[in-house]
Amino acid sequence: MTDTPPPLHEEPSHIGHLLEEALDHAEAAGTPTEGQQRGVVGLETGFEYLDWLIGGLEPGTLTVVASRPSIGRTTFLSDVARRNAIRNQQPVLVFTFEESTEAFIMRVLSAEARVARHHIRGGLMTDDDWTRLAKTVPVVASAPLFIQSPGRADMRFIADTTRDMIEEHDVQLIVVDGIQDIRPGKRSDLREREVGDIVRDLKTLARELNIPVLASSHLNRAAERRWGNRPELDDLRESGAITFAADTIILLHREDAYELDTPRAGEADLFVAKNRQGPTGTVVVAFQGHYGRFVHISKEDLESINAEAAKSMPPASDWLKDVFPKPPPAQ
Numbered sequence: 632m633t634d635t636p637p638p639l640h641e642e643p644s645h646i647g648h649l650l651e652e653a654l655d656h657a658e659a660a661g662t663p664t665e666g667q668q669r670g671v672v673g674l675e676t677g678f679e680y681l682d683w684l685i686g687g688l689e690p691g692t693l694t695v696v697a698s699r700p701s702i703g704r705t706t707f708l709s710d711v712a713r714r715n716a717i718r719n720q721q722p723v724l725v726f727t728f729e730e731s732t733e734a735f736i737m738r739v740l741s742a743e744a745r746v747a748r749h750h751i752r753g754g755l756m757t758d759d760d761w762t763r764l765a766k767t768v769p770v771v772a773s774a775p776l777f778i779q780s781p782g783r784a785d786m787r788f789i790a791d792t793t794r795d796m797i798e799e800h801d802v803q804l805i806v807v808d809g810i811q812d813i814r815p816g817k818r819s820d821l822r823e824r825e826v827g828d829i830v831r832d833l834k835t836l837a838r839e840l841n842i843p844v845l846a847s848s849h850l851n852r853a854a855e856r857r858w859g860n861r862p863e864l865d866d867l868r869e870s871g872a873i874t875f876a877a878d879t880i881i882l883l884h885r886e887d888a889y890e891l892d893t894p895r896a897g898e899a900d901l902f903v904a905k906n907r908q909g910p911t912g913t914v915v916v917a918f919q920g921h922y923g924r925f926v927h928i929s930k931e932d933l934e935s936i937n938a939e940a941a942k943s944m945p946p947a948s949d950w951l952k953d954v955f956p957k958p959p960p961a962q
């Protein structure tokens with residue numbers, strides 16, 4: 632990391648000094664020029680509208696992605712890891728508790744090469760698949776992407792590994808697949824308290840090392856009993872502490888996971904339900920389960936695919952309507 636991590640117990644600062652720093656920050660961020668991603672101050676997620684909405688993944692913040700099982704949490708995390716490590720050459724460290732390192736790598740390879748996951752796993756590779764894979768392997772192999780699948784680990788292990796990896800490889804983003812799979816440092820009869828400690832430790836890690844942390848969480852079954860099955864913040868399992876500690880919470884939803892003949896088949900909603908630094912809203916992306924990836928869809932494309940969904944596109948925020956067309960021209 633180039634920035635020095637801010638000490639957590641520094642002396643109180645005078646507002647004049649803090650203001651100067653804040654204005655420097657705003658000046659450095661500048662005004663957008665045409666074609667530039669507006670307002671993205673952190674690392675990109677790779678989903679243009681989502682980056683506009685949340686400002687990217689900022690150093691020192693905790694972003695939590697949550698969904699019901701099999702909706703695509705791991706897919707989303709691997710998309711963000713791929714974007715940063717492979718496309719942007721930013722070193723990324725992934726802790727995956729939900730699958731092996733090999734499974735995670737195959738997921739990355741499949742998404743990057745656009746070769747169906749079941750072709751790789753099931754011996755169904757076509758000539759075209761082999762050609763695409765051959766082209767992609769060297770690109771993926773040389774990317775600064777580090778994956779650790781420790782089975783169950785506690786926060787001490789995660790923090791120590793992260794520190795080492797920052798020192799050795801200048802890691803810029805930590806991805807943790809499965810908050811609920813981290814072993815609590817201190818046992819408690821109350822699961823909520825254990826998860827609370829873990830999530831606060833993740834947040835402290837982000838702040839202490841001045842690095843963005845992106846973590847996934849389960850949701851309880853409440854969405855399944857709700858009309859439309861849309862998840863809400865309150866569905867976060869052992870939720871209270873996650874809702875408080877996270878800076879940004881993104882709830883994933885796919886209508887076609889519940890309703891096979893929905894007109895929105897192939898679409899997924901990234902519902903930004905908490906956004907400490909900005910508005911909430913929903914971003915629609917495409918889900919390509921066979922390649923194990925989500926992809927950006929432009930408003931225009933969405934309109935031609937599915938007029939109904941486009942109409943309701945920002946169900947939550949007017950601000951998004953403003954953002955969807957294009958960044959403003961240069962001043």
Ligand SMILES: Nc1ncnc2c1ncn2[C@@H]1O[C@H](COP(=O)(O)OP(=O)(O)OP(=O)(O)O)[C@@H](O)[C@H]1O
Nearest residue numbers: 699700701702703704705706707729748749920921
């Ligand atoms: N080869 C494939 N073709 C089509 N869809 C696939 C394929 N492989 C996986 N999927 C779909 O991908 C989804 C699972 O994605 P992912 O593993 O990212 O979900 P998750 O939310 O992390 O799941 P979990 O609850 O297991 O952690 C499922 O809907 C599954 O059916």
